[in-house]
Amino acid sequence: MKWCRFDNGGVPIYGLVEGDQVIQVDGDPFNGHRETDVRLDLGQVKLLVPVVPPTLYAGGLNYPDHVVWAAEHAGTAPVWPKEPIVGTRATSGLIAHEENIVKPDDATEEFQYEGELVAVIGKTAKYLSREEALDCVLGYTIGNDVSERTWQRDDPNNWRAKDSDTFHPMGPFITTGIDPTDLEVKVRLNGDEKIRFNTGTMIWAVADYIQKITRYHTLQPGDTIWTGTEGATLNMYPGDTIEIEIQDIGILRNRVVSES
Amino acid sequence: MKWCRFDNGGVPIYGLVEGDQVIQVDGDPFNGHRETDVRLDLGQVKLLVPVVPPTLYAGGLNYPDHVVWAAEHAGTAPVWPKEPIVGTRATSGLIAHEENIVKPDDATEEFQYEGELVAVIGKTAKYLSREEALDCVLGYTIGNDVSERTWQRDDPNNWRAKDSDTFHPMGPFITTGIDPTDLEVKVRLNGDEKIRFNTGTMIWAVADYIQKITRYHTLQPGDTIWTGTEGATLNMYPGDTIEIEIQDIGILRNRVVSES
Numbered sequence: 168m169k170w171c172r173f174d175n176g177g178v179p180i181y182g183l184v185e186g187d188q189v190i191q192v193d194g195d196p197f198n199g200h201r202e203t204d205v206r207l208d209l210g211q212v213k214l215l216v217p218v219v220p221p222t223l224y225a226g227g228l229n230y231p232d233h234v235v236w237a238a239e240h241a242g243t244a245p246v247w248p249k250e251p252i253v254g255t256r257a258t259s260g261l262i263a264h265e266e267n268i269v270k271p272d273d274a275t276e277e278f279q280y281e282g283e284l285v286a287v288i289g290k291t292a293k294y295l296s297r298e299e300a301l302d303c304v305l306g307y308t309i310g311n312d313v314s315e316r317t318w319q320r321d322d323p324n325n326w327r328a329k330d331s332d333t334f335h336p337m338g339p340f341i342t343t344g345i346d347p348t349d350l351e352v353k354v355r356l357n358g359d360e361k362i363r364f365n366t367g368t369m370i371w372a373v374a375d376y377i378q379k380i381t382r383y384h385t386l387q388p389g390d391t392i393w394t395g396t397e398g399a400t401l402n403m404y405p406g407d408t409i410e411i412e413i414q415d416i417g418i419l420r421n422r423v424v425s426e427s
Numbered sequence: 428m429k430w431c432r433f434d435n436g437g438v439p440i441y442g443l444v445e446g447d448q449v450i451q452v453d454g455d456p457f458n459g460h461r462e463t464d465v466r467l468d469l470g471q472v473k474l475l476v477p478v479v480p481p482t483l484y485a486g487g488l489n490y491p492d493h494v495v496w497a498a499e500h501a502g503t504a505p506v507w508p509k510e511p512i513v514g515t516r517a518t519s520g521l522i523a524h525e526e527n528i529v530k531p532d533d534a535t536e537e538f539q540y541e542g543e544l545v546a547v548i549g550k551t552a553k554y555l556s557r558e559e560a561l562d563c564v565l566g567y568t569i570g571n572d573v574s575e576r577t578w579q580r581d582d583p584n585n586w587r588a589k590d591s592d593t594f595h596p597m598g599p600f601i602t603t604g605i606d607p608t609d610l611e612v613k614v615r616l617n618g619d620e621k622i623r624f625n626t627g628t629m630i631w632a633v634a635d636y637i638q639k640i641t642r643y644h645t646l647q648p649g650d651t652i653w654t655g656t657e658g659a660t661l662n663m664y665p666g667d668t669i670e671i672e673i674q675d676i677g678i679l680r681n682r683v684v685s686e687s
Contacts, residue, residue: 219481221479221518221519222517222518222519224517224586252584253584253586253587254583254584254586255515255516255517255584255586255590256515257482257484257515257644258481258482259481259482259644259645259646259647259650260644271643293592323514323583323584324512324513324514324515324583324584324585325584326484326513326514326515326643326644327513327643330515330643330644331643331644332553332643332644332645383531383586383587383590383591383592384517384519384520384586384590384591384592385519385592386519387519390519
């Protein structure tokens with residue numbers, strides 16, 4: 168099942184994507200829904216972020232080559248995370264598929280993408296074991312964790328480096344019933360594939376994150392867990408288009424524009 | 428004007444506090460309201476957190492004695508923040524006045540309170556100057572930024588140390604029309620006053636935080652900015668009651684209980 172959320176005359180509503188059609192629903196993926204008779208052309212609807220999470224959790228340093236790259240970039244030795252690294256982010260930075268990433272005027276050249284699998288929580292959850300962890304997941308979407316690398320050095324909370332307005336493209340769809348440990352991710356900059364990786368190479372899996380988070384936090388319906396990216400990341404410039412494609416979910420595409 | 432938010436048969440609604448009465452309103456402080464004829468006894472309503480913020484911003488190391496204390500505690504030299512320190516937190520840790528702070532079983536003795544003034548944003552805001560910064564503020568409430576100090580050392584994101592379930596008591600009221608640069612704060616542990624300070628001694632004022640945040644983030648109605656605490660903080664144990672009183676707002680009171 169593939170969920171989308173779209174604008175209906177100023178009101179966000181949910182739909183189910185089938186091919187190039189959207190079946191409008193009453194309700195939502197979290198509290199129950201009923202299909203209506205309304206069918207829309209997917210190309211004609213204005214997609215919104217598929218959910219506005221009560222809390223946006225973000226993992227970090229979660230793929231082997233990215234750990235090595237980040238250490239080289241910082242001039243330090245790579246440090247393998249002994250447990251999942253968790254942070255939270257503002258939701259004000261969320262933008263939808265096809266909306267523009269705005270590069271702040273004072274950002275340096277090191278303004279980069281990070282293509283990530285995002286787990287969307289479907290129900291309230293606390294104290295989950297690793298084995299039952301995925302039971303609370305509704306499905307998966309795609310995130311681009313835009314990062315200004317020079318700001319990141321002095322910003323332990325990443326509130327500016329990773330969290331400014333438009334720094335969190337997410338979407339286009341939430342796909343249910345797929346295995347988060349075996350999905351192919353491709354990242355393209357202006358149409359050129361820059362990296363391809365499988366989510367099975369995550370250092371800590373979605374289930375590990377959920378087990379750890381729910382030891383201390385109650386996860387809520389709509390919360391999202393961003394799971395980190397792989398490899399070296401590259402600079403983006405105004406005019407560039409960045410696409411992140413994840414198998415069985417879709418393509419998240421955004422253009423970079425200048426703030427001024 | 429003093430706002431409260433309370434439970435009305437499972438539905439959160441807003442009211443205006445006048446003495447020991449609550450005037451129930453239609454609407455809310457952000458989108459307009461109308462007083463109803465319903466008057467309730469303040470002592471009889473179940474208060475909720477006065478707002479669930481889209482984003483909970485948290486300042487840090489923002490009072491001189493606390494900067495010195497935190498450095499002594501960490502065995503380092505005090506470092507004066509050259510600009511406001513900003514982070515964001517999960518909202519799942521919010522609890523209301525008179526609800527219980529749950530001390531996790533694996534928390535150490537260093538489980539502490541932080542009494543803080545909290546600014547509540549009233550309208551969408553971006554690119555505010557310091558002079559116009561306070562125009563976007565609806566009013567002020569009280570926060571207790573509960574902190575596990577040993578976890579804090581290894582937790583740059585503070586997601587566990589300051590962000591676990593029940594670690595963010597907030598309330599009881601939002602007071603409008605008061606000056607955030609001259610409010611007396613008193614913190615009492617089991618009825619004994621442990622510290623008294625004035626918000627005028629903040630290193631970075633509410634206006635500084637708003638100016639800095641809105642350079643990069645769009646503030647949204649209901650967002651909260653927690654502004655840090657003063658002085659040394661003390662351990663709390665199950666059975667303790669912690670009260671934070673701020674002039675013209677009220678008293679935020681919570682009891683500590685054990686997780687198990």
